[in-house]
Amino acid sequence: MLRKKRIRTFREKNRVMLLLLKCIVVCYVAVFGVSYITSDTSAYYSKQTKVSQKITAGTWEEADESLLKFIDKGNQNIKACPAKMKVTLKNTGKGPMLQTSVYEIYYVENGNPKKHGQKVLLNKGEDVVKVLDKGEKVELTYQTDKPGRYIFKAYQAGDHDEKKAVWSKEIKVTCKKETDKKSRRKRKGC
Structure with a gap:
């Protein structure tokens, strides 16, 4: 109180x-x-038409629109040893390759080189496919003295995915000595 x-x-x-x-x-x-x-407020309106700053939301890689394809028609049959094999690879895509690619060669004495072939060892840098523009071609070559069946395999630019790899037509190499022996046997049998 x-x-x-x-x-x-x-x-x-x-x-x-x-x-x-x-x-x-x-x-x-x-x-x-x-x-x-x-x-x-800190915001204001301006009549300026040119922007003097850039805003980058992120960076994206340019899409590679190239598509490699072997354009040789039919299987090759080379009757000579040593033999120089040639296949033509073309960029049939919508744009140029953005980087180099690689190719491999497979060999089997008899049979299907795609299924049963062994990879041929190439010299360092020999397996590189240069950057190709849209529609550009390149000739891939390989010199051999072994008779048998060969096939080229090329990978799409920058991509080593087996599913996207392309295969050439088969190349059969027979040495003249073998063909001469076969023809002599036929003649003797007559």
Whole structure:
């Protein structure tokens, strides 16, 4: 009870000061609110037509639209040893190759070189297909002295996926000595 009396007497003595304090707080809040509402933002409009900055959202690799394809017609039959085999590879895609590719050669004495052939070891750098423009061709060659069946396999540019690899037509190499022996046997049999 004594406490309530003291608070009441303080209020009565300082009534004017409390009223003045309330007015100052109301004025301060009003000035702050008005200045906050009417202040400028950092955004502005401009009549400038050229942009002086670039915004990059990310970088993407350019799509390689090349498509390699062997264009030789039919299987080759070479009757000579040593034999120089040639196949033609063409970029039939919508655009140029963006990087080099590689090719391999498979060999089997008899049978299907695609299924049962062994990979021929080529010299370093010999298995590279240079970058081809759209519609450009390149001739791949290989010199051999072994009779048998050969086949070339090329990979699409930058992609060593077996499913996307392309195969040439089969190349059969027979040495003249073998064909001469066969023809002599036929003659003797007559």
